[in-house]
Amino acid sequence: MATSVKVLLRNKANKEGLYPLVVRIIKNRKPSYIYIGHYIDKKYWNEDERKVRKSHPNSARLNNLIAAKLAEANKTLIELQSNDMEISSQQIKKEIKNPMSDKNFNDLSKEYLNELESNKKLNQFYADRVRVNHVINFSKSTSLSFREIDETFLRRFMSYLKIEKGVSQRSIINNLVVIRTLFNRAIRSGIVEQKYYPFGRDKIKIKFPESKKVGLSIEEVQAIANNEELSTAEQHARNVWLFSFYLAGMRVGDVLKIKWGDIYDGRLHYRMNKNSKLLSLQLPEKAIDIISHYKDSRQENDDFIFPEMKKANLKSPKDILAKTKTATKKFNKYLASIATKCEIDKKLTMHIARHTFGNISGDKIPIQTLQKLYRHSSITTTINYQSNFTHKEEDEALNKVLDF
Known part of the structure; x- marks a missing residue:
């Protein structure tokens, strides 16, 4: 449909009985109006020539302003049409008043x-x-x-x-x-x-470098779980880390927000912070044993299991994020100390709990099941992630060649 742009005197008077000068845009029979910012008496408007009559004391300035506004509107319209932009009269109005360019x-x-x-x-x-x-x-x-x-x-x-x-x-x-x-x-x-556009073929290509993901072995996890020489703060950091590991490397932000009321029928029901997915996981006995250490501080179902969020302003996402970051930094400090006491030379952090689950699971679990445990939206993400920890085929191939 054709688009028309005209200047006219709109038939809506203000309190003083004066009428507004406007630019009218019609697209697909739907009009939009841009107010020029001036009101005049009807007797000063020449409808045939669409301009202010000379009898108005500011006719020259007003007619120059009308011409400028009309030229601006037509220029914008031509630019939009030359870019094959199929837009409404409201969008044309918005572009004229506040040019995206x-x-x-x-x-x-x-x-x-x-x-x-x-x-x-x-x-x-x-x-x-x-x-x-x-x-x-x-x-x-x-x-x-x-x-x-x-x-x-x-x-x-x-x-x-x-x-x-x-x-x-x-x-x-x-x-x-x-x-x-x-x-x-x-x-x-x-x-x-x-x-x-500066990206793409023969231009700037965006390709993520392969990242090295290192997880702990079964023996290293057992060394952490069985160490009896840890301070109270280190024991707490160990508990949070192990709880995350036992639930397939649950993210620390999700772990800290678990409440007693989220656990029933032997399962944990929670909403992921990253993508708001609702999930339900059976609690392993080892995870149940960990949270039993925190039962004395429980007063009601709405209490957090771990203490880090107890003083958070739950109505403030910024405060929740700040307290999560502070807790993670604290945990990582004590986990580094735990690694030293357990003679583990790998970097031990909260995030390594996820890598550790991937390393130990290897190719023992079907990839579709791992996708559910990791809470990945795409199975491709799971395949790429798990490829960091599955080396059985390559190892067997090497051994077959070198077994002589």
Whole structure:
């Protein structure tokens, strides 16, 4: 359907009996109005010529303003049509009043970060805020345009992160992912054209380096569980770590939020913090034995099993995240001490509980079952994750060749 743009005097008077000058946009028979900001008496409006009559004391200025607004509206419309953008009259109005093409990397990144924060995706919010600041600090500009973010810019940015910031290769890729996300948003919003996209074949490729995942052996887990020379703080850190391990490497943020009321019929029922999935897992006897040490502090079903969240402001996601990070840092400190006492030369952290479950499970458990235990949305993620710990076929192949 054709789009029309006209200036007219809208038939809605204000309290003084004056009528507003507007730009009217009609698309698919649906009108939208942009108010120019001036009201006049009807007697001063020339309907045939669509301009203010000379008898008005400010006719020249008003007619110049009308001409400018009309030209601006038509220019925006032509640009949108040349980009094959099929949009409504309301969207055209929005673009005229607040042109997307005027938005830069800083503007769009603020919108993106506000969206993450509003949706309570705080881990990603804090991580991506640092990455956005890396780009702005490197460019030394708060008005960096997307057309400036070309292949040369990105290669210099990658060198800057590696040499000046000492950032790992994986973290460099994470920075590029954020830039790519924002660039895709900019293209969809009409801020920049597709031809300026700096990623893809023969351009900047985003490929995550293989990460080394090391888990403990059965013997090392037994050494931790059976050590009787630990301090009270170390025993608590061990309990949380083992509880996580016994439940297939449950994330520490989920472990700390478990309440007594979440356990019934011999099962743990909880909602994952990462993707809000509802899950139900049978509690192994070893996990039941661990939580029995905390029964004395239980007063009601709504109490947390582990103490770290007892003073958290549960209405504040930021406070919950802060207390989770503080607890994790504390646990990792004591786990390092436990590793020394148990003569384990591998790095022992809360996250290693997940790697340890993967290492010990190896290829003993069907991949579909592991997907459920790990709470992965995609089985491909499980296959890639578990490939770090399954070496039976390669080992047997080597032995067959070298067995002479």
